[in-house]
Amino acid sequence: MKIMIxxxxxxxxxxxxxxxREEHEVTVIDNRAxxxxxxxxxxxxxxxxxxxxxxxxxxxxxxxxxxxFIAVTGNDELNLLCCLLARKLCENxxxxxxxxxxxxxxxxxxxxSDLGVSVIINPELAAAREVFxxxxxxxxVSAETFSSxxxxxxxxxxxxxxxxxxxxxxxxxxxxxxxxLICMVERKDDLFIPDGEFILHExxxxxxxGQPKKRMQFFKKIGIKSNNVHNVMVIGAGKLAFYLxxxxxxxxxxxxxxxxxxxxxxxxxxxxxxxTIIEGNGSDREMLADEGLENMxxxxxxxxxxxxxxxxxxxxxxxxxxxTITKINRISFDDVINALDLDTIINPKKLTSETIIRYVRAAxxxxxxxxxxxxxxxxxxxxxxxxxxxxxxRATNIPLMNLKTRSDTLAAxxxxxxxxxxxxxxxxxxxxDSVIFITTHTGLCTLDDVLDEDxx
Amino acid sequence: xxxxxLAYVLGVVxxxxxxxxxxxxxxxxxxxxxxxxxxxxxxxLICTTIGAVLVIISGKNxxxxxxxxxxxxxxxxxxxxxxxxxxxxxxxxxxxxxxAFFETVSGFTTTGSTILTNxxxxxxxxxxxxxxTHWVGGMGVxxxxxxxxxxxxxxxxxxxxxxxxxxxxxxxxxxxxxTAKTLYRIYIGMTxxxxxxxxxxxxxxxxxxxxxxxxxxxxxxxVRSDGFDSYTLLQTGIIAVFMLLFGINFxxxxxxxxxxxxxxxxxxxxxxxxxxxxxxxxxIVISVQSLFPDLFLAIHHVFFTVSSIITTTGYxxxxxxxxxxxxQIILVLLMICGACAGSTGGGFKVSRINIIxxxxxxxxxxxxxxxxxxxxxxxxxxxxxEIVRSVNVFLAIYISIFVFSLILIALDGKxxxxxxxxxAATLNNIGPGLGEVGPxxxxxxxxxxxxxxxxxxxxxxxxxxxxxxxLFLPSMWFRRNRRIVSQ
Numbered sequence: 052m053k054i055m056i057x058x059x060x061x062x063x064x065x066x067x068x069x070x071x072r073e074e075h076e077v078t079v080i081d082n083r084a085x086x087x088x089x090x091x092x093x094x095x096x097x098x099x100x101x102x103x104x105x106x107x108x109x110x111x112x113x114x115x116x117x118x119x120f121i122a123v124t125g126n127d128e129l130n131l132l133c134c135l136l137a138r139k140l141c142e143n144x145x146x147x148x149x150x151x152x153x154x155x156x157x158x159x160x161x162x163x164s165d166l167g168v169s170v171i172i173n174p175e176l177a178a179a180r181e182v183f184x185x186x187x188x189x190x191x192v193s194a195e196t197f198s199s200x201x202x203x204x205x206x207x208x209x210x211x212x213x214x215x216x217x218x219x220x221x222x223x224x225x226x227x228x229x230x231x232l233i234c235m236v237e238r239k240d241d242l243f244i245p246d247g248e249f250i251l252h253e254x255x256x257x258x259x260x261g262q263p264k265k266r267m268q269f270f271k272k273i274g275i276k277s278n279n280v281h282n283v284m285v286i287g288a289g290k291l292a293f294y295l296x297x298x299x300x301x302x303x304x305x306x307x308x309x310x311x312x313x314x315x316x317x318x319x320x321x322x323x324x325x326x327t328i329i330e331g332n333g334s335d336r337e338m339l340a341d342e343g344l345e346n347m348x349x350x351x352x353x354x355x356x357x358x359x360x361x362x363x364x365x366x367x368x369x370x371x372x373x374x375t376i377t378k379i380n381r382i383s384f385d386d387v388i389n390a391l392d393l394d395t396i397i398n399p400k401k402l403t404s405e406t407i408i409r410y411v412r413a414a415x416x417x418x419x420x421x422x423x424x425x426x427x428x429x430x431x432x433x434x435x436x437x438x439x440x441x442x443x444x445r446a447t448n449i450p451l452m453n454l455k456t457r458s459d460t461l462a463a464x465x466x467x468x469x470x471x472x473x474x475x476x477x478x479x480x481x482x483x484d485s486v487i488f489i490t491t492h493t494g495l496c497t498l499d500d501v502l503d504e505d506x507x
Numbered sequence: 508x509x510x511x512x513l514a515y516v517l518g519v520v521x522x523x524x525x526x527x528x529x530x531x532x533x534x535x536x537x538x539x540x541x542x543x544x545x546x547x548x549x550x551x552l553i554c555t556t557i558g559a560v561l562v563i564i565s566g567k568n569x570x571x572x573x574x575x576x577x578x579x580x581x582x583x584x585x586x587x588x589x590x591x592x593x594x595x596x597x598x599x600x601x602x603x604x605x606x607a608f609f610e611t612v613s614g615f616t617t618t619g620s621t622i623l624t625n626x627x628x629x630x631x632x633x634x635x636x637x638x639x640t641h642w643v644g645g646m647g648v649x650x651x652x653x654x655x656x657x658x659x660x661x662x663x664x665x666x667x668x669x670x671x672x673x674x675x676x677x678x679x680x681x682x683x684x685x686t687a688k689t690l691y692r693i694y695i696g697m698t699x700x701x702x703x704x705x706x707x708x709x710x711x712x713x714x715x716x717x718x719x720x721x722x723x724x725x726x727x728x729x730v731r732s733d734g735f736d737s738y739t740l741l742q743t744g745i746i747a748v749f750m751l752l753f754g755i756n757f758x759x760x761x762x763x764x765x766x767x768x769x770x771x772x773x774x775x776x777x778x779x780x781x782x783x784x785x786x787x788x789x790x791i792v793i794s795v796q797s798l799f800p801d802l803f804l805a806i807h808h809v810f811f812t813v814s815s816i817i818t819t820t821g822y823x824x825x826x827x828x829x830x831x832x833x834x835q836i837i838l839v840l841l842m843i844c845g846a847c848a849g850s851t852g853g854g855f856k857v858s859r860i861n862i863i864x865x866x867x868x869x870x871x872x873x874x875x876x877x878x879x880x881x882x883x884x885x886x887x888x889x890x891x892x893e894i895v896r897s898v899n900v901f902l903a904i905y906i907s908i909f910v911f912s913l914i915l916i917a918l919d920g921k922x923x924x925x926x927x928x929x930x931a932a933t934l935n936n937i938g939p940g941l942g943e944v945g946p947x948x949x950x951x952x953x954x955x956x957x958x959x960x961x962x963x964x965x966x967x968x969x970x971x972x973x974x975x976x977x978l979f980l981p982s983m984w985f986r987r988n989r990r991i992v993s994q
Contacts, residue, residue: 053681076681084891092573092665097681113680 052076052415053117057103057133058124059086061380062149062174065404066121070411071095073494078112103133106140114140119414121147121407127155131166138167145169145414147407153293172406178399179294182376185395186283186304186349189275190374193395195426195435202466202487204234204426204435205266206258213253213273221247229269231261232473234463234489235433242432244459244489258428260464260487262471280304280348280374286333286363287354288315291378291399295351296323307342309333334359336366349374357381364393385430401427412496422496423485435463437487438498440480446498452476456501460490509575511565516579516649516666517586518561523652524590525554530639531594535632543632546598554590576665578983580649581974584966587648588612594636600629605955612962614640615648616969617851619727619821619938620929620961622951627732631713637728638717644969645724645753645851646694654687670970679761693760694851698723701749708741718822722749725852727821727938734946735824740807743824747811754818754846755780756858775886776847776858780817783857787841788813791834798830817841819853821938823946835941842931842940853936853968855905861885862898904972908964909934915960919953929953933964 052075056063059081067090070077077096080103081087087098101108103122114120120137122130127150134146147170150159156173163171188194192207209215218226220233236243237256243249251257261269267277281304285292288310296319299306306326310316316330331338333354344350350367352360357379364377375394388396405427412422426435440447446454451462451474462474466485472478480486480498488501495501528551535544571579588611595607606622613620614637623629629637643651647670667683678686698719705715717730729735735743755777762771771777791809792802799805808825815822816838827838845854865883873879882889912930921929921943928940929950939946950961967975977983 076685078681091678095681095683097678 052119052411053113054078054119054121054411055080055109055112055114055117055137057081057120057122057130059083059090059098060123060125061400062123062403064090065400066123066407067094067096069404069408073408073411075411078117080108080112103129104136106136109137109140114144117141117144119145119147119411123149123403127152131159131168134168135166145410147172147410149174149403151175151290153290156294170407170410172403174399174403175290176294177402177406178291178378178397179298181397181402182291182295182351182353183298185376185397186351186374187280188374188395189270189277190372190394192270192275195428202260202437202464202471202485204258204260204428204463204487204489206256206428207270207275209251209253209255209257210274211253215251215273216253218251219247220245220249220251227269227272229261229272230265230473231259231269232463233257233259234461235428237429242429242491244433244461244491256429258463258489260471261473282307282343282347283349283351284309284339284342284344284347285351285353286310287352287360287378288312288319288328289353289355292353293319293322295353296326300325307347309339309342333363345371347371347373349376351376351378353378361388361391361393365391368392368394389430415496428489433489433491434493434495435487435489436495436501437485438501440482440484440486440498443482444498446502447480447482450477450479454480454502456488457490457492460488460492460501463487463489509570509572512571512575513579513582514561515565516571517583518558518563518565519652520583520587520648521554521558521561521590523558523648524587525551525558527639527643528554528594528636531632531636534635535630538631540630540632543594543598543630546594547632547636549597550590550593553593557590571665573665573668574977574983576668577974577977580666580670581966581970581978583649584615584970588615588962588966591615591636591640595633598630598633600633603955605958606951609950609958609962610637611640612965613933613938614638614726614728615644616936616965617641617644617724617726617819617853618933618936618965618968619721620933620944620950620965621728621938622949622958624949624951625732626729634728634730635713635717638720638726638730641724641726641728642698642720643724645726646691650687650690653683654691679758689761690757693757693764694723697749697752697760701745704745705742708739708745710738710742714738718746719749721822722746722820723753723851725750725753725818725820725846725850725936727815727819729822735822738824743811744807746822747807747814750814750818750820750822751784753820754814754850754852756847756849758849759847773886775861779861780847780857783841783844784810784813784817787817787837791830791837794831794834812838813841816937817844817852817854818846818850819935819937821932823939826945826947828941828945828947839928839931839941842928842935842937845935855902855935858885859898859901862890862895863902866895866899901972904976905934908967908972908976912960912964916953916957919957921953929961930964933961934968936965936968 054070054075055078056066057080059079067077067079071094078099079087079090079096080099080101082102084100087100090096091098099108099112114137120134122133124130130148130150134148137144137146146168148168149172151173156176159171184194192205195204224230233245235258236245270277283304284307285295286309288308292308296306300323307329308319308326309329309331311332313330316328320328329342350373352363354360360377360379364375367375376397377393378397379388380398380400409425412425422436423439424437428435464487465472465474465478528547532544532547535547588608591611592604592607595601595610596604601607601610609622649666649670653667679689680686701722702715702719705719714730721728731737756774759771759774759777788810791813792805796802796805799808811824812827843855844860845856846852848856848858862883869881869883872881883895909930913926916926916930925942925944928942929944932938932940932944944950
């Protein structure tokens with residue numbers, strides 16, 4: 052697939068990394084020569100210097116043969132205009148624009164088709180949705196959502212002294228009487244796609260699927276308390292906080308929002324009369340205590356500085372066992388950040404690139420049973436792939452125990468008629484199902500890719 | 508410095524060289540040169556063994572930074588020449604290893620200078636190998652390997668940039684591999700066209716193949732002791748035109764293939780290149796017309812010579828040692844000027860000269876208007892200040908190498924013209940010079956030390972000076988930082 056990316060900032064760079072790894076032909080345009088040059092030295096792509104609005108530059112980059120056009124500069128208007136121009140130069144091109152401004156978030160959807168933009172991406176809005184969902188989860192539990200709400204993968208750390216210590220996975224259903232599936236285990240630096248014989252230990256990070264009710268029971272049995280949220284404190288009133296506040300407005304959760312900028316606070320106060328808006332420094336301990344930190348059920352740090360967010364969350368986790376959510380935008384320090392005890396981490400930039408990659412893979416697979424959503428798990432060492440089964444194939448209507456899949460690949464969940472089914476050996480994949488596979492392989496696009504290569 | 512990735516690149520290069528040696532091996536079998544075939548078989552085995560060992564010990568980390576790219580390329584060319592000299596040496600046809608090395612370096616760098624006084628004494632297989640090294644060296648071995656490696660990471664661009672001639676190397680298409688493939692497709696296509704034309708013009712197959720490879724790489728090894736005397740005017744005419752074509756920036760052909768004819772013919776470098784050839788031919792024809800029986804022959808031979816010298820090929824139909832001083836001076840200037848960037852030719856490159864002249868013009872205009880702000884432009888686009896600067900630095904290094912080589916060569920006690928043109932001929936990858944190293948002479952009489960200096964000049968000239976010089980920079984080799992543990 053030929054892809055052109057305008058803007059080579061954090062999102063642009065991570066897109067280039069992913070897309071060039073998947074063997075796409077990528078051309079990057081940035082108006083800063085050092086950036087365009089740097090990216091060419093690092094990845095196998097072509098870099099051009101100039102504006103995405105430059106007619107002749109787009110042509111030099113081969114816009115007429117490009118399949119997908121992605122505008123991710125820091126400027127919303129420019130992104131939209133670039134897409135408009137690209138559509139003008141090449142009729143069949145797919146376009147993706149990043150638009151972040153809350154002022155546009157609603158009206159832009161009405162204009163989308165007029166502007167000829169195939170997909171509009173709003174990282175802050177997507178991140179706000181993730182935060183909103185995470186708030187109601189127990190501490191130390193985080194979730195990955197797939198296309199329907201029924202399909203979710205939960206990740207949690209086995210607490211100290213849990214009954215799971217030393218238990219084999221095949222014993223869980225009858226010993227705990229809970230019907231869930233453990234589809235991935237991370238132990239220190241190792242990652243396992245476990246089978247029935249696998250023995251669990253405390254401090255293992257396990258990923259589970261199962262119906263919501265069964266899941267809650269399971270949490271209770273292994274010693275994780277559920278989280279009933281009434282009060283949330285959010286530090287940093289940026290765009291993400293704005294979207295989050297909008298979502299919380301419709302619930303009965305009380306929001307306390309802290310920001311050190313007077314103008315921002317006043318603006319938020321105008322929009323959200325019911326929220327408690329505090330003008331103050333989020334890293335001021337006394338102030339946090341004064342504003343009722345001990346009553347909070349969840350704590351969200353969304354300042355523009357990653358380090359501050361991390362320190363705040365670590366502080367909160369050290370004094371009280373509540374849900375903490377940390378926004379982190381600097382992708383390159385993944386391994387360091389994951390080594391910290393941070394609970395849920397939200398990464399808007401990564402969400403953006405994941406969304407775009409999902410779109411690329413879906414566009415590439417044509418109309419077959421292709422990947423609907425992709426989630427990177429465990430620092431990119433594994434992927435959860437959701438397939439929608441549109442047609443019969445070699446994988447359908449065969450009991451899973453007879454289905455030969457690639458090594459380290461596991462069917463984690465089947466969603467049929469909006470209901471989650473835990474795949475056991477006797478279950479089979481049918482047309483109309485959504486199936487989630489967990490795999491350590493990358494770049495799988497269709498259901499057939501999941502099957503063992505030997506079968507092909 | 509990541510030594511293991513160097514081992515990997517060198518290993519792959521050795522393996523490819525083993526494959527390249529199959530060409531002379533087959534030639535030896537065709538011409539029933541049994542003992543030479545054994546020599547090539549042995550050389551192939553040596554290359555394969557060294558290559559395999561290097562690849563096996565190399566690590567999994569395949570990241571090549573810019574400096575490693577340069578070092579890897581420089582070392583590759585040296586190793587390639589060291590191994591490529593084996594067949595000449597083992598077969599005993601070039602008894603001294605230094606001479607064999609000189610001949611191979613001259614081959615791979617597409618110089619075409621020779622230490623042989625009588626070429627036809629060489630076996631067919633060795634002559635084929637000599638010419639084949641031209642063809643491989645012309646477009647670049649690394650580029651060739653990149654076009655075949657299954658998936659070369661982005662950092663392999665650093666290898667390509669180090670090997671390709673020209674001030675600013677960019678990709679034609681997003682992927683390194685596809686870029687390399689496109690270039691080689693054009694290269695192979697043009698080679699085949701020339702080969703077919705020569706065969707149609709009645710040249711025998713061996714000569715046609717070897718001369719075509721010499722033309723394509725702008726190398727210039729002759730395959731007969733009588734030089735070009737036995738070829739017809741038509742045959743030499745075809746070679747002259749193709750020398751000129753291979754000296755044009757390959758981006759020109761890419762643009763033509765994409766149907767952007769207007770843009771192609773507006774490339775400043777190509778226009779100046781053709782202009783220089785026409786002007787030089789005209790002046791020399793006027794000057795040496797009396798030496799030829801008629802005007803047509805004068806134009807034919809002068810055009811052939813100009814085309815051969817400016818593209819740094821070095822074929823010669825006539826002995827220009829006997830031409831008028833003004834003609835010789837122009838030829839020496841053409842030697843230094845060289846062909847277009849991004850072609851298979853060597854020399855200083857027309858685009859660099861363009862940039863320098865424009866820089867001079869800009870400097871003068873700032874003298875007149877001290878506050879004026881101006882950009883140096885190329886093909887209508889402003890070029891980065893860094894490129895202008897790097898071209899100036901290139902000029903400085905070029906002159907320094909030239910001067911140092913000249914001093915070292917002078918120790919041999921030859922005359923000034925021989926010394927000056929022999930350095931010019933090797934540093935610019937041309938082949939023959941004037942005086943003792945003229946088209947009818949050879950480099951055989953130089954001392955082994957002088958030959959090594961020439962080898963350095965040829966490699967430096969082919970790899971655009973910097974990579975080879977970096978080898979001599981001590982700080983490239985010592986590890987200062989602790990190695991970062993990657994996950």
